Amino acid sequence: MLLQHCAWPEVEAYLEKSTGVIVPIGSTEQHGPNGLVGTDALCPQVLAEAAGEREGIMVAPTLSIGMAQHHLDFPGSITLRPRTLMAVVYDVVQSLARHGFSHIYFLNGHGGNINTVQAAFAEYYSDYSLHKGPSCEAQTRLKMGNWFAGGRVKQISAERFGDKEGSHATCSEISLTQYAYPESIKDVGLSPEQAPEGHFRDAVDFRRQFPDGRIGAASGLANPETGKALFEAGIADLLDEYRAFLDS
Amino acid sequence: MLLQHCAWPEVEAYLEKSTGVIVPIGSTEQHGPNGLVGTDALCPQVLAEAAGEREGIMVAPTLSIGMAQHHLDFPGSITLRPRTLMAVVYDVVQSLARHGFSHIYFLNGHGGNINTVQAAFAEYYSDYSLHKGPSCEAQTRLKMGNWFAGGRVKQISAERFGDKEGSHATCSEISLTQYAYPESIKDVGLSPEQAPEGHFRDAVDFRRQFPDGRIGAASGLANPETGKALFEAGIADLLDEYRAFLDS
Amino acid sequence: MLLQHCAWPEVEAYLEKSTGVIVPIGSTEQHGPNGLVGTDALCPQVLAEAAGEREGIMVAPTLSIGMAQHHLDFPGSITLRPRTLMAVVYDVVQSLARHGFSHIYFLNGHGGNINTVQAAFAEYYSDYSLHKGPSCEAQTRLKMGNWFAGGRVKQISAERFGDKEGSHATCSEISLTQYAYPESIKDVGLSPEQAPEGHFRDAVDFRRQFPDGRIGAASGLANPETGKALFEAGIADLLDEYRAFLDS
Amino acid sequence: MLLQHCAWPEVEAYLEKSTGVIVPIGSTEQHGPNGLVGTDALCPQVLAEAAGEREGIMVAPTLSIGMAQHHLDFPGSITLRPRTLMAVVYDVVQSLARHGFSHIYFLNGHGGNINTVQAAFAEYYSDYSLHKGPSCEAQTRLKMGNWFAGGRVKQISAERFGDKEGSHATCSEISLTQYAYPESIKDVGLSPEQAPEGHFRDAVDFRRQFPDGRIGAASGLANPETGKALFEAGIADLLDEYRAFLDS
Amino acid sequence: MLLQHCAWPEVEAYLEKSTGVIVPIGSTEQHGPNGLVGTDALCPQVLAEAAGEREGIMVAPTLSIGMAQHHLDFPGSITLRPRTLMAVVYDVVQSLARHGFSHIYFLNGHGGNINTVQAAFAEYYSDYSLHKGPSCEAQTRLKMGNWFAGGRVKQISAERFGDKEGSHATCSEISLTQYAYPESIKDVGLSPEQAPEGHFRDAVDFRRQFPDGRIGAASGLANPETGKALFEAGIADLLDEYRAFLDS
Amino acid sequence: MLLQHCAWPEVEAYLEKSTGVIVPIGSTEQHGPNGLVGTDALCPQVLAEAAGEREGIMVAPTLSIGMAQHHLDFPGSITLRPRTLMAVVYDVVQSLARHGFSHIYFLNGHGGNINTVQAAFAEYYSDYSLHKGPSCEAQTRLKMGNWFAGGRVKQISAERFGDKEGSHATCSEISLTQYAYPESIKDVGLSPEQAPEGHFRDAVDFRRQFPDGRIGAASGLANPETGKALFEAGIADLLDEYRAFLDS
Numbered sequence A, B, C, D, E, F: 001m002l003l004q005h006c007a008w009p010e011v012e013a014y015l016e017k018s019t020g021v022i023v024p025i026g027s028t029e030q031h032g033p034n035g036l037v038g039t040d041a042l043c044p045q046v047l048a049e050a051a052g053e054r055e056g057i058m059v060a061p062t063l064s065i066g067m068a069q070h071h072l073d074f075p076g077s078i079t080l081r082p083r084t085l086m087a088v089v090y091d092v093v094q095s096l097a098r099h100g101f102s103h104i105y106f107l108n109g110h111g112g113n114i115n116t117v118q119a120a121f122a123e124y125y126s127d128y129s130l131h132k133g134p135s136c137e138a139q140t141r142l143k144m145g146n147w148f149a150g151g152r153v154k155q156i157s158a159e160r161f162g163d164k165e166g167s168h169a170t171c172s173e174i175s176l177t178q179y180a181y182p183e184s185i186k187d188v189g190l191s192p193e194q195a196p197e198g199h200f201r202d203a204v205d206f207r208r209q210f211p212d213g214r215i216g217a218a219s220g221l222a223n224p225e226t227g228k229a230l231f232e233a234g235i236a237d238l239l240d241e242y243r244a245f246l247d248s
């Protein structure tokens, strides 16, 4: 169920059956010459929406803009400052908690979001922990999962791409978007075949080290067939983890 | 062109031809018993994406969550505090400006966003105005347009719905989503046919005055055929206004 | 009654009879070669104080500094950043609400304040709406009225100045200050007689387009006689609107 | 010269002769049964305006609302949170500095503002000190003076009121407002004649200790004749200190 | 008792006997050619720890970094912006208050912290004062004392150093660190013997006026013997003041 | 070299040889019945200070208070909100960067700090990345290492404690403090021997699940002998990682 496509009485009815919700969260940032700027938002979005449709799980709108400061020297990348993203997550959580959602699962598509989203969770809990008394316990469970870190997904990545997977503009994430958006497959050459690995600081430093935006990936290996396999694997991983979360 | 579906070299190429961009901005909030929670985000999104496709205009990801505090007593509504939304708009503008986008057009679907987004624009300009010197002029033009306020759109609303249009969960916006998402049309009765008008403060006060969430609207009059007309009208209004903006 | 001139037991006694209060809010910014820097604060102040005296309404101190970033390239203009002004309005509202003021009417003299003050109201209500429960309803009604937009005032402006009224450093606001502060009437020539209209971004852009600070106004037409008429009209408009607000 | 009563070309002309300005800053808070809620704003305002008129010094609008959290249990008191007041002072300073004001003198009327205003000054300087390079020196001198702490004023207080002066709702500040606003003199009895001294935390604690709002003052001794003497003394003290500041 | 060296059951047991705690707070900033960068943190730390050990008072970890913006042109100085330091103090107070500490005594070693810490206290109290009702009274008493301003300490300073004490990198504070950290005594010449006095703004201005970092001090007179006397005096002053505070 | 024990000319001299610095960062939070409240600050402090002394590396004062919201239901725990800790790290980095420190290594002792400190780094870099131009590259490298995650340390933990190490109040960290502070070894029984594992939300939830504060640890196995081994291992791990960092 897409929250955006429900009327409020449908949400009310849903809450009588389940108080869980999935919030896809991603980023809008360069993914190399053949990866989509929207990769990190589109991947969790397509997985969450498919899982939600199959299993009747409520799926909130995707938070498409994340923490991507290091990509800003490539056109099209957009960032929220960490403190802005923290405020967004905080307000979204508080809104959903008010309605009685007790288990809020953020399905994340961007490694660069992880620290900031976890810090936002801690900010939310802090406002309970710093007071004393019976009403000062947060009734809402928060969890962030990364679609690219699920067991089935990682197995496919390892089998198909091995050490050419990379860590940004990975073969797997580009494959998944190629499956989901075949009309947007880019037919471009990549040189070198596999991008360098490394660490980075800010945007200028990033581009100096990674001139076409990729980190460690031979992104040209991406293909929609693997994308299809990742799609099914990602849904299965998500459903496993979401169900376990609901039981916690 | 959808920014999310481009690779960065495509954005780079686009910027050589045009430095304008459309950012759809909406809200996730109840729209009465037969309106979608996502109405205010989906309407500008479908218009911007269609206009962008037809005319080759870059369209950024939709900012789907807006300032909707007054709707929070209805399940499914999500708000950003005004200061959070201001920070989001600020960071998005700064990111796009860094790439050389000189004309950033926010296509808005939610009346409740207007003040906050304009305040964010002023915040952005303030950081230039409070300094003196040759580099202290903002090179970026910011504009927010409301899809529901365009000339063609208002004419259709007036002709088809007259004083039953309402001001929240309007016949027009529900019609547009019925056209765009026919599988999500809700078949529910509405009583009274036309909701009351009025002012409101916070969420509890809002729901007391507007028990089913609508304000002034006979939302049951909404229909996908009018939605189709509004879709074409909205695109035309948007293109007119966007082109005039680019020339400013 | 001026709050500043009361002792606290007088405020306590007032609250037994009425829980309404008027807060004049303006700006400190250039108003062209013959307009006062304080125009936007002085106008609502003189109207509120006169209305308050005639009808025994409590009038708070004027918030004299508003959101005026676009005027900063003219000496003497002072701005608060939008987020600062929002914090000021928030704290003033919270202070007054604590005493039991249930209807807080901001009489505004500056168009540039409107979005920010409304965003501040929404920020205040958000802190109620984001919580659930019996104590989570704001008991305080907030309203902002613009003295220059009242019915009687607009009629006089239209009759006396027509399309030479302008939108900044207007004939009407300068007339009102000439009536209220005759010793500060500036005897300067204006060229051209009527300033250009237009849009603006930041301070440098503003001054480039509007070299003497006026927008659209033939400010030389201002005169204290019209100011006197506007003074009476403004008081009457205010009292009408304030009384209706108290009844809401 | 009152900034509010100048047109911008007059401010421009002033800046050619002097780059100093006085900003009165006060508070809106209870001052006992016979003291005005506006005492702390009105006192520096009348002194600054008189000094400014006599000597042609530019005087900015009074910042009438200060840090008065401890008075909030008495009706009519209004506070800004410290962080709000800091932002106000910061933005006012930055605005004035942009115009070339090099010496900004805050004439303060409220002891409770002192720490916060000084912290705001440090916040302003921090933004220079934390960067390195030739443009990273603040060109603006900031100073806060307390009208009640000048040599001539303190001598009069000591002579006329001795140990009955008190520390809040003092005989001297009430005398000064009685001289400046004779129509607002309150004819009320005070019991006990002299209020207790002590320390306080928040508003509830304050009122418990100081039931009528005064601290240590026999405020009934206030009289407009002493107010007149304090008025002249305060102007002289201010001019001395302001001139010395300009020379620094 | 050092909080850092306790296990939580020991803190629990302490709270049954006493609800007071000392928090040393200082700064990390240059103290001239022979003063330690850590002087302002080390001095209150050694005094608090010794007093705590002798009398069984709980001593929290030292807040070693304070508001030192004006020292930043000298290598090694570190500052928190005032608003950052306020947030730190706020969170520390809120944490300790949650455990039932009712009297929190900040022993301060840096004049530059005073305004900011007091503003933080007011921020904390504001959040109580701005609400009304039985639970809206802060149960926590906050006090800041300056070790260098105690009666016994000032007497020793006056006797030993007179008008050569100075106001930054004072003979007394350097003496105290020489006693506490004899292995870190610096054997350097100082020229001139006594540094100039004066006011300062930001870091560049500070260093221009005070080229070696000292203000008014003949820091070469510092000696560990006087440090020992100050150590005993500081402990005695602290214990007097802390006990009086506990009784308030 | 301890920054606190240097005079500024010594820091200046150090910067001519090296532009690296170590900043210990920890937390003040319960560590079970036999662990010190200061464990997470003391461990990185003793390691950094010893490494700094042996190798002449500059060591800044320990940031002793971290993000510990989940521990607040145990007396003595102190937290900074994530946004506060981010501001602290930001200001410390900006201060050190101004002096020319190019490699700032935070040696961390608390898992709960990791996300927040990384988010602070990203906040710092964001302020560079969001601007364009030659001066918009951060010249400062930031790295956080966790003492408990070094190779030698983990090997000892595994050998000595195996699956009884736990994840909070671990055998290793308590051993290290027992070696460093033998006078503070707690002689208390622990029941059960090994604490449960699990996830947690806020403070109340934490204490419900982990009644004595430990997570997964058989903390009674801690011993100072192992602490000594960990001390040497931690120094060696740190020096390896710090040197590699300097070369990056």
Ligand code: NI
Pocket: A031, A039, A040, A109, A110, A168, A169, A170, A173
């Ligand atoms: Ni990615």
Ligand code: NI
Pocket: B031, B039, B040, B109, B110, B168, B169, B170, B173
């Ligand atoms: Ni709508």
Ligand code: NI
Pocket: C031, C039, C040, C109, C110, C168, C169, C170, C173
């Ligand atoms: Ni105006």
Ligand code: NI
Pocket: D031, D039, D040, D109, D110, D168, D169, D170, D173
């Ligand atoms: Ni006063």
Ligand code: NI
Pocket: E031, E039, E040, E109, E110, E168, E169, E170, E173
């Ligand atoms: Ni010092």
Ligand code: NI
Pocket: F031, F039, F040, F109, F110, F168, F169, F170, F173
């Ligand atoms: Ni630990």
